[in-house]
Amino acid sequence: MTMATTQAHAPVSTIRASTQRPHCPSRTHSLHFASKPSNFAKFAKTSFSFEPSKIRPITTPRATPSSSPPTTFHGQCYVLGDNIDTDQIIPAEHLTLVPSKPDEYKKLGSFSFSGLPSSLYPIPFIQPGTDSTQYAIIIAGANFGCGSSREHAPVALGAAGVRAVVAESYARIFFRNSVATGEVYPLELEQEGVNKQCTTGDIVTVDLERNVFINHTKGKEFVLKPIGDAGPVIDAGGIFAYARKTGMISSVV
Amino acid sequence: MTHDVCGPGTFGIFKREFGENAKVWDREKVVIIPEHYIFTKDERANRNVDILREFCIEQNIKYFYDIKDLSNFRVNPDYKGVCHIALAQEGHCRPGEVLLGTDSHTCNAGAFGQFATGIGNTDAGFVLGTGKALLKVPPTLRFELDGEMPPYLLAKDLILHIIGEITVSGATYKSMEFVGSTVDSLNMEERMTLCNMVIEAGGKNGVVPPDETTFNYLEDKTTVKYEPLYSDANARFIADYKFDVSKLEPVVAKPHSPDNRALAREFKDVKIDRVYIGSCTGGKTEDFMAAARVFLASGKKVRVPTFLVPATQKVWIDIYSLPVPGSGGKTCSQIFEEAGCDTPASPNCGACLGGPRDTYARMNEPMVCVSTTNRNFPGRMGHKEGQIYLASPYTAAASALAGFVTDPREFLG
Numbered sequence: 001m002t003m004a005t006t007q008a009h010a011p012v013s014t015i016r017a018s019t020q021r022p023h024c025p026s027r028t029h030s031l032h033f034a035s036k037p038s039n040f041a042k043f044a045k046t047s048f049s050f051e052p053s054k055i056r057p058i059t060t061p062r063a064t065p066s067s068s069p070p071t072t073f074h075g076q077c078y079v080l081g082d083n084i085d086t087d088q089i090i091p092a093e094h095l096t097l098v099p100s101k102p103d104e105y106k107k108l109g110s111f112s113f114s115g116l117p118s119s120l121y122p123i124p125f126i127q128p129g130t131d132s133t134q135y136a137i138i139i140a141g142a143n144f145g146c147g148s149s150r151e152h153a154p155v156a157l158g159a160a161g162v163r164a165v166v167a168e169s170y171a172r173i174f175f176r177n178s179v180a181t182g183e184v185y186p187l188e189l190e191q192e193g194v195n196k197q198c199t200t201g202d203i204v205t206v207d208l209e210r211n212v213f214i215n216h217t218k219g220k221e222f223v224l225k226p227i228g229d230a231g232p233v234i235d236a237g238g239i240f241a242y243a244r245k246t247g248m249i250s251s252v253v
Numbered sequence: 254m255t256h257d258v259c260g261p262g263t264f265g266i267f268k269r270e271f272g273e274n275a276k277v278w279d280r281e282k283v284v285i286i287p288e289h290y291i292f293t294k295d296e297r298a299n300r301n302v303d304i305l306r307e308f309c310i311e312q313n314i315k316y317f318y319d320i321k322d323l324s325n326f327r328v329n330p331d332y333k334g335v336c337h338i339a340l341a342q343e344g345h346c347r348p349g350e351v352l353l354g355t356d357s358h359t360c361n362a363g364a365f366g367q368f369a370t371g372i373g374n375t376d377a378g379f380v381l382g383t384g385k386a387l388l389k390v391p392p393t394l395r396f397e398l399d400g401e402m403p404p405y406l407l408a409k410d411l412i413l414h415i416i417g418e419i420t421v422s423g424a425t426y427k428s429m430e431f432v433g434s435t436v437d438s439l440n441m442e443e444r445m446t447l448c449n450m451v452i453e454a455g456g457k458n459g460v461v462p463p464d465e466t467t468f469n470y471l472e473d474k475t476t477v478k479y480e481p482l483y484s485d486a487n488a489r490f491i492a493d494y495k496f497d498v499s500k501l502e503p504v505v506a507k508p509h510s511p512d513n514r515a516l517a518r519e520f521k522d523v524k525i526d527r528v529y530i531g532s533c534t535g536g537k538t539e540d541f542m543a544a545a546r547v548f549l550a551s552g553k554k555v556r557v558p559t560f561l562v563p564a565t566q567k568v569w570i571d572i573y574s575l576p577v578p579g580s581g582g583k584t585c586s587q588i589f590e591e592a593g594c595d596t597p598a599s600p601n602c603g604a605c606l607g608g609p610r611d612t613y614a615r616m617n618e619p620m621v622c623v624s625t626t627n628r629n630f631p632g633r634m635g636h637k638e639g640q641i642y643l644a645s646p647y648t649a650a651a652s653a654l655a656g657f658v659t660d661p662r663e664f665l666g
Contacts, residue, residue: 083421083510085630092606093635095258096290096297098304099374100265115632143422146455147628148606149357151262151373171455172426173357177373229389239379239387240270249383 073163073185073206077215078113078125078135079198085147086174088115090156092148099155106131108152109159123200125160132161137204138184140167141195145174151181158183164206166213166224168192179230182238186230189213190223254345256336257287259355259374261304266378277312278384284316284345285309286336291601292323295609299323316343326566326599334565334600337361337533341445342567344474348463348481351388353380357452358533358627364444365471366463366481371452391457393428394419395490398435400499405665407543408443409535409625409645411435411496412450413504417514418494425455427491430484435498436461441470442539449534450627453511503660505623506643509631517648518660526620528555528653529634530646531562531598532605535625538571540646541597545577545585547650550664554593556656560614561594562603569600594653607635623652 094111097104110131113121126133138144138157144167145153154177157165164185165178178186187206194213198204202217211224227234236242243249255263268275277283285305290298302320309317318339320332333339337358340346348366352359355377362369372386380386396415416423429451436444444466448459461467463481471479505520507513530536530544541563548555563569572585580588586597595614604614605626612635616622619638626634629641644652647661654664 083630085628087606087628087630087633091632093609096295096301096609098261098265098301100262100269115637117631117637143425143455146421147357147630149355149359149371149373149452150259151355151375169422169425171422172457173371173373173452177375180373180375180379233387239375243379243383248385 070163071207071209073137075136075163075203076134077137077139077166077198077200077202077204078123078133079195079200079202080116080121080138080140080144081195082141082168083143083146084116084140086145086150086153087147089113089145089153090150091115094156095150095152097152099152099159105155105159108156109161112156112160112162132159134161135200136161136163137206138162138165138167139195139198139204140165142168142192144168144170145178146171149173149177151177154178154181154183166194166206168194175230179233180239182234185234187213187227188225190225194222254284254286254336254340254352254354254356254359255377256285256289256356257291257298257301257305258289259377260285260308261301262374263355263377263381264304264308266375267381270378271382275382277314277381280313281315282384283312283314283381284318284340284343285314286318286333286339287320288318288333288335288339288600289602289606290608290612291320292326292599292613293609293611295611298609316345332566334563334568335533335536335602337445337449338537338564338568341365341441342474342565344471344477347471347475347477347479348467349479353377353386358449360451360456360458361445361449361533363448363451363459364441364461365467366461366483368458368460369448370458389426391426391428392491393430393460393484393488394424394456395430395432395493397493397495398431398433398498399495400435400497402435402438402498403501405503405647405661406498406501407645407647408439408446410501410503410648411498412447413506413511413514413643413645414496414501415494416450416454416512417504417506419454419512421453421510421512422455423512424451424457426457427455428458428460429454429456430460430462430490432462437464437466439466440539441466442537445537446534446540450511453627503645503648503662505648505658506629508629508640508642511628511643513629516660517644517658518662520642520658521655521660523621523642523658525557525623525642525652525657527557527614527622528559528649529562529604529614529622529624529626530560530649531564531603531614532626533564533602534605534627535646535649536562536564536568536600538568538575540625541568541572541585542575542577543646544650545580545588547647547661547664548588548592548594548654549577549580549583550666551592551654553654554591555653557653559592559594559653560604561589561597562614563597563600565600569597572597592654604634606633623649623658625649
């Protein structure tokens, strides 16, 4: 069922210019990921390349500078309950890792969700011995990301390979950090209890054009709330790109 | 404000976005406070403090509360301790200002009538370069607390009561304003405890209107002019809660959520393994004074290991020098020693959030702890199966004496 993809990725050396979301036809073959959303600012001044050291099931290819913001995310989902706090997302002992350092960024990813009690979540988010996840989409209940303001939380998820979180509701600092970093797309459901209708491992699609979340395994479709005020910031490519676009800060560094 | 956990990442982003040679927008408006993971052999943690120092030297940051000798905090004259209490004690919290910090408990400073909230590294990097932030004005929940504070209740009980009332998401993206005669009667440290935990209800920030208590506290701490701001008389609030404080009882937040409120007296059968008194929430001078009053009233020894972690150097000094009223001149430290508590430890965030494995008082095995800290989600103090009961310093001290979760009225009048 898993598809192995190993790709060497070119270093991204420029801050990607913002574009409007294009009307791309959604891709229909299974187990394919749309490119990672927007902000690549974090790689702008570094020069390194991704070299997956082992075969990873379902990876997301990093977008090249010329590609446009995504319209769909597709893959396996990992399902969580309510009030998943930042200590469960990334336990505090790992906060000595500095997210702006590339090797530590990757390490942070390997610890994502290591704080979940195994009695409640017996399926590991990251397979032992690996450093990234096969679950590109998180389905959660209410108040996802509550607790600390640590940006390490959305960063760890993004570093691990998560592309989008689909939750009933968010704690605001986590939501804001997700938007500011561009690490994960924080999407909100119209309906309550969707997480109870999903199972870890279900194949799902998040469609940003139609604002729907589809669980193919269960044969159900749910409405997503429009992204709202965060939309222009995410579309621009994160808070820095947005500020440059709107003239808050100069474009020349 | 930033500290050793988020500072390095913030500086990385700042340099990436504004250039290797960029300078912060105002070297006097950035306060850098190492305090999270200090007294540890963890090399990355130690390195992160070095990264703070390099940046501060390069940027000529005016307020950097450095520590170099980890073996003895007392020989580091600049070292303060827990950032939120250091900010207050050093006069950085002023009415009417906007304070952003890379820590969720930055809302602590709302006690001074300023807008104070926590942000992530990317936002902080942005602020370092521009001195600006994108902020949306939140609607306000108003909490009117009236009535005389009973002698067995502390601000921690009040905020735990409120969080239990509105839940951990009850104040999401809202401001929490605390008014009323009880609030007026609280000193600054108690007001800080109140505002400190608004984040636990999802709050964007907390506010206590500034008054004489505020101005008196600030008098010897800052010469910067400030302009107090107040809600308009006809201001609208999204919700209004009224509490008669004289009717409230000591509460705890049971595992594993700060809103899992329960009366302390109803859980006196819960055997505990340890007590932790510390953190920005419950490690201030007033918090230790409160604990000392309970030990003094009892005259007995604690039945479980009782860890004391003063928030800052100043708090540590107070514990060792201020006389506790009614004790015949004894200091908190003497009372703690007589009660059999652990020696007060080096000031820092300590085990409130677990930290590196060798952190003092970290929970490395599953056990039951009554703590004056702010969160009790699974794994918060270190071990995923640990059980944390959040409580006031009164309740924590009472529980230490009994070896069970205990209502402080067992010892106080």
